[in-house]
Amino acid sequence: MNSNPRQIKLLDVVRTHGSASVEQLADKLEVTLQTVRRDVQRLSEAGLLTRFHGGVRVPSSTIENIAHRxxxxxxxxxxxxxxxxxxxxxxxxxxxxxxxxxxxxxxxxxxxxxxxxxxxxxxxxxxxxxxxxxxxxxxxxxxxxxxxxxxxxxxxxxxxxxxxxxxxxxxxxxxxxxxxxxxxxxxxxxxxxxxxxxxxxxxxxxxxxxxxxxxxxxxxxxxxxxxxxxxxxxxxxxxxxxxxxxxxxxxxxxx
CATH class of the missing domain: 3.40.50.1360 (Rossmann fold)
Incomplete structure (x- = not known):
């Protein structure tokens, strides 16, 4: 996927805080919950976020990078x-x-x-x-x-x-x-x-x-x-x- 600016900002917010709820992301990005859920779905399918009940976190650790693709x-x-x-x-x-x-x-x-x-x-x-x-x-x-x-x-x-x-x-x-x-x-x-x-x-x-x-x-x-x-x-x-x-x-x- 080619992440758009909103999705890049979403990733930045999650990376800065370690994790975030869907509601927090919607408030921070000034978009609807539905928009955040769609973005989270795409980003998690691409392996860039890990979902949990009600929110997301960054999947990568301090010891391993995400895949080249x-x-x-x-x-x-x-x-x-x-x-x-x-x-x-x-x-x-x-x-x-x-x-x-x-x-x-x-x-x-x-x-x-x-x-x-x-x-x-x-x-x-x-x-x-x-x-x-x-x-x-x-x-x-x-x-x-x-x-x-x-x-x-x-x-x-x-x-x-x-x-x-x-x-x-x-x-x-x-x-x-x-x-x-x-x-x-x-x-x-x-x-x-x-x-x-x-x-x-x-x-x-x-x-x-x-x-x-x-x-x-x-x-x-x-x-x-x-x-x-x-x-x-x-x-x-x-x-x-x-x-x-x-x-x-x-x-x-x-x-």
Whole structure:
């Protein structure tokens, strides 16, 4: 499914509070109970919410991400806007690293008309997409391939990334917590992403609105290690102050 803005806001409310009743959601979104029930039905069928009597909760835990197929459908429109905004800022003839995630895969699609790119990735989906650009050289990290999303993780991938220093690293993330920490679920993926940050002249974070206030187990970095944030809606509190304090430039990708 391609969640609409109201459904994205519904997910944000549930994620912020952990759970919510149908009545609370209707009041917060200023819609009817019937509209909320229809949205909840669609979102639960897509695996994005878990229903209980009278309400819903977030199905994902701090130790396991939701499935790749479900993440692809979650706020696909917002991710596409982010991807277009990132692509507009990436010049031709530069070196990049794109890591694991459905948002970075959307960015790869937005780069298909760029020229002279040299892209390093530990994401087989990104590699497959960018192979469609004959004016782009794609370099794929070695390591263990995670079957569920075709991400490449492990020490071999870390050692591979250490050979390079690129102009821009564009990274995705599973969650940004209110203390300014960037978090993910797989410590093996985190080790690769940390190495990517260390070996880039600039680090750009691409994160849609569902990532704010979303918990995950492993700390990857902090906002102070990021140069730019690209997102699809204005960050909620307390993130504007955190971004300003960290010196992060934030670009909201509008339609």
């Amino acid at each position: 479900q993440r692809e459908s979650l706020n696909a429109e917002g991710k596409a806007r982010i991807a277009s905004a990132v692509a507009r800022r990436i010049p031709n003839d530069c070196s990049l690293i794109l890591n694991i995630g459905t948002t970075t895969e959307a960015i790869a699609k937005a780069l298909l008309n760029h020229k002279g790119l040299r892209v390093i990735t530990n994401n087989l989906n990104v590699a497959a997409i960018l192979c469609g650009n004959t004016d782009c050289e794609v370099i794929v990290a070695g390591g263990v391939v995670r079957a569920r999303d075709r991400g490449i993780v492990g020490e071999a991938a870390v050692d591979f990334i250490r050979q390079f220093r690129v102009d821009i690293a564009v990274i995705g993330i599973s969650g940004i917590e209110p203390d300014g920490s960037l978090r993910d679920f797989d410590y093996r993926e985190v080790k690769v992403a940390q190495t990517i940050i260390e070996h880039a002249r600039e680090v750009w974070l691409a994160a849609d609105s569902s990532k704010f206030n979303r918990p995950a187990m492993v700390e990857l970095a902090t906002l102070s290690q990021i140069n730019r944030l690209f997102t699809d809606t204005a960050p909620p509190e307390p993130f504007p102050a955190l971004l300003e304090e960290a010196g992060v430039s934030c670009e909201v990708a509008h339609i």
